[in-house]
Amino acid sequence: MTTATKPQQATRRLTYVQAMNEVLAQEMERDPTVIVMGEDVAGGAGRKQFDEAWGGPFKLTQGLYKKFGPERVRDTPIAEAGFIGAGVGAAATGLRPVVDLMFVGFIGVCADQIFNNAAKMHYMFGGKVKLPLTIFTATGAGVGSAAQHSETLYALFAHIPGLKCVAPSNPYNAKGLMAAAIRDDDPVIVFNHKLLMGGVGGGQHVPKEPYTIPIGKANVAREGTDVTLVGISYTTYNCLQAADELARQGYSAEVIDLLSVSPMDDEAILNSVRKTKKIVIVDEDYPRCSVASDISALVAEEAFDVLDAPPKRLMAPHASVPYSPVLEDLFIPSKEKIVEAALGVLQ
Amino acid sequence: MATTTVRGTIAKQKLIWMYETMVLIRRFEEQARREQDSGRLRGTHSAIGQEAVPVGICAHLRDDDFVLGNHRSHHHCIAKGVDVNEMMAELLGKVTGTNRGKGGTMHIADMNKGMLGANGVVGSNIPVATGVGLSARVRKTDQVSVVFFGDGAAQQGSLHESLNLAAIWKLPVLFVCENNRYAESTPFEYSVAGGSVANRAAGYGIPGVTVDGQSVLDMYEVGGEAVRRARAGEGPTLIEAQTYRYFGHYGADNPLGYRTKEEQEFYMAKDCIARMRKHLVENKFATEAELSGIDKKCTDAIVAATKFGVDSPFPKLDELTTDVYIKYP
Numbered sequence: 082m083t084t085a086t087k088p089q090q091a092t093r094r095l096t097y098v099q100a101m102n103e104v105l106a107q108e109m110e111r112d113p114t115v116i117v118m119g120e121d122v123a124g125g126a127g128r129k130q131f132d133e134a135w136g137g138p139f140k141l142t143q144g145l146y147k148k149f150g151p152e153r154v155r156d157t158p159i160a161e162a163g164f165i166g167a168g169v170g171a172a173a174t175g176l177r178p179v180v181d182l183m184f185v186g187f188i189g190v191c192a193d194q195i196f197n198n199a200a201k202m203h204y205m206f207g208g209k210v211k212l213p214l215t216i217f218t219a220t221g222a223g224v225g226s227a228a229q230h231s232e233t234l235y236a237l238f239a240h241i242p243g244l245k246c247v248a249p250s251n252p253y254n255a256k257g258l259m260a261a262a263i264r265d266d267d268p269v270i271v272f273n274h275k276l277l278m279g280g281v282g283g284g285q286h287v288p289k290e291p292y293t294i295p296i297g298k299a300n301v302a303r304e305g306t307d308v309t310l311v312g313i314s315y316t317t318y319n320c321l322q323a324a325d326e327l328a329r330q331g332y333s334a335e336v337i338d339l340l341s342v343s344p345m346d347d348e349a350i351l352n353s354v355r356k357t358k359k360i361v362i363v364d365e366d367y368p369r370c371s372v373a374s375d376i377s378a379l380v381a382e383e384a385f386d387v388l389d390a391p392p393k394r395l396m397a398p399h400a401s402v403p404y405s406p407v408l409e410d411l412f413i414p415s416k417e418k419i420v421e422a423a424l425g426v427l428q
Numbered sequence: 429m430a431t432t433t434v435r436g437t438i439a440k441q442k443l444i445w446m447y448e449t450m451v452l453i454r455r456f457e458e459q460a461r462r463e464q465d466s467g468r469l470r471g472t473h474s475a476i477g478q479e480a481v482p483v484g485i486c487a488h489l490r491d492d493d494f495v496l497g498n499h500r501s502h503h504h505c506i507a508k509g510v511d512v513n514e515m516m517a518e519l520l521g522k523v524t525g526t527n528r529g530k531g532g533t534m535h536i537a538d539m540n541k542g543m544l545g546a547n548g549v550v551g552s553n554i555p556v557a558t559g560v561g562l563s564a565r566v567r568k569t570d571q572v573s574v575v576f577f578g579d580g581a582a583q584q585g586s587l588h589e590s591l592n593l594a595a596i597w598k599l600p601v602l603f604v605c606e607n608n609r610y611a612e613s614t615p616f617e618y619s620v621a622g623g624s625v626a627n628r629a630a631g632y633g634i635p636g637v638t639v640d641g642q643s644v645l646d647m648y649e650v651g652g653e654a655v656r657r658a659r660a661g662e663g664p665t666l667i668e669a670q671t672y673r674y675f676g677h678y679g680a681d682n683p684l685g686y687r688t689k690e691e692q693e694f695y696m697a698k699d700c701i702a703r704m705r706k707h708l709v710e711n712k713f714a715t716e717a718e719l720s721g722i723d724k725k726c727t728d729a730i731v732a733a734t735k736f737g738v739d740s741p742f743p744k745l746d747e748l749t750t751d752v753y754i755k756y757p
């Protein structure tokens with residue numbers, strides 16, 4: 082490994098955005114029915130000299146327009162009900178649309194299409210239609226965007242039968258989950274946390290070859306024996322940081338990276354809790370009727386007998402996301418708060 | 429478009445107010461950009477270039493009339509009389525801000541001044557404004573509701589539903605589209621079928637007016653008629669103000685990535701403040717020296733507002749969970 086003659090281990094350090102961008106191009110290459118739509122996914126629409134002026138608000142779709150052209154990569158007017166609904170119709174009739182809902186809070190504009198059509202058509206029609214629709218959307222607080230642009234809203238989507246929901250936590254699983262989402266014949270929502278897209282956590286080795294990560298499976302991001310920390314998307318990053326700190330204090334924390342919010346990997350969570358006997362669930366979403374509450378109930382119902390402490394949920398408060406940086410900093414469950422919560426169940 | 433007869437009757441005081449308010453907006457926005465560059469502020473949607481649109485309309489409004497804005501709304505707020513000290517404090521996340529630091533640049537609101545809020549969701553405030561008009565009508569007041577939104581927002585279903593509602597109920601609402609030619613990087617001519625927002629009024633049987641939004645006098649004239657109609661119970665008006673944003677969409681966005689320098693120069697040459705200044709001097713409403721005095725006053729006001737904002741305290745941490753619901757004694 083260390084000899085100078087040996088070619089360096091092929092490390093392709095990609096950022097979260099680069100990994101997403103790569104998988105979009107690969108899936109479009111692989112399957113001509115994949116199309117991409119959204120506001121400014123190319124940018125500068127209709128002006129030759131400014132082709133692809135933006136490449137998406139977070140640059141996830143950069144390069145797609147030049148590679149695949151205007152038929153398959155479409156800038157849309159600001160009309161979420163219209164173009165997400167169009168994604169539903171296109172998915173029902175032979176395309177595999179990948180649609181950008183720029184920020185998850187904009188669900189308010191297009192909820193009818195997602196909740197009443199995309200989620201229900203397969204069931205209502207007795208299984209006779211497939212809806213291979215992927216919706217990707219930016220989530221999370223931390224950049225001063227205030228109440229309407231900073232939510233995660235996992236629970237809102239996970240609540241609806243028929244929708245699958247995935248929340249990547251790093252460049253590697255972002256690529257694999259996005260590929261799985263696009264290839265899945267059910268509608269899948271992909272939550273991309275703004276801080277991860279902004280580079281928190283840094284780059285990471287991402288294989289060039291296409292791969293998928295199965296929807297519905299969690300990942301043991303770090304093994305441990307004393308306490309289970311469950312993270313979702315960005316909170317997984319904070320859980321890993323907290324696990325380092327706990328290790329310094331002599332505790333071994335296991336970190337479960339949920340990855341799929343719906344369907345959820347109940348077994349992975351229960352297996353971990355049966356080993357550690359303690360659990361802290363870290364979720365940036367609002368606390369009422371949340372994914373964390375769901376996990377807490379699961380553990381209480383299925384593993385009550387092994388628990389050494391009540392399941393602990395560490396969440397955002399039951400309040401909208403504030404603008405002021407001093408308040409916003411308190412909104413997201415931080416590493417420090419995770420350590421404190423873990424010590425609480427450990428002692 | 430505007431006739432000299434109407435222009436000739438505008439009181440000097442009103443003309444000066446319009447000039448001063450546009451300058452105040454520009455100074456505020458320039459300072460917001462500086463705060464953004466220095467990192468004290470994490471980004472705003474600059475209204476520089478679009479000052480005349482709300483100023484010409486708000487010149488007809490009273491404190492008890494309502495204005496609703498969008499994500500790019502500092503100019504709407506200032507034109508409606510919101511205090512620049514409190515606005516700057518809000519941008520800096522301070523407890524002395526219009527929203528106690530909880531809303532920030534995209535959500536400035538001041539009920540005492542009839543500013544029912546900027547709004548970060550594109551198209552979202554248009555139905556709300558319609559409801560404000562409904563309220564005025566049912567309560568039998570002669571209040572008027574004005575909503576400002578962009579050319580991009582005009583493609584949302586919310587506008588079409590609201591135009592129809594306001595038309596069938598003859599509500600006192602002004603739907604004011606600030607057509608600055610872009611929604612983020614997407615040009616108007618790509619995303620707007622039919623090439624006009626104002627033309628859509630015809631489908632709802634209400635007046636639709638296209639106006640030079642870089643001329644505050646034209647805005648004043650069109651706004652005057654629309655406000656008169658609304659107060660008289662004659663129903664809504666759709667106004668498409670042709671304007672231009674001089675800077676990028678948000679924060680450090682560079683607009684030369686999607687538009688030409690020539691185009692920018694074309695619109696900037698028609699700057700609303702420069703034209704008004706010329707009008708005032710040529711028609712002897714004010715001397716250059718008087719106008720420079722006003723400019724200085726505005727600069728000083730923004731310096732003071734910045735000091736006020738910077739010196740103000742942040743909210744107490746327990747404010748994170750206050751205001752979720754109304755507090756009963």
Ligand SMILES: Cc1ncc(C[n+]2csc(CCOP(=O)(O)OP(=O)(O)O)c2C)c(N)n1
Binds near residue numbers: 183580
């Ligand atoms: C429902 C919704 N979709 C998308 C966005 C993201 N977004 C913010 S501003 C903007 C462009 C708005 O364009 P326009 O209405 O013309 O206003 P302008 O920015 O030009 O003032 C977009 C797409 C949003 N905030 N809300």
Ligand SMILES: [Mg+2]
Binds near residue numbers: 606608
């Ligand atoms: Mg616009």
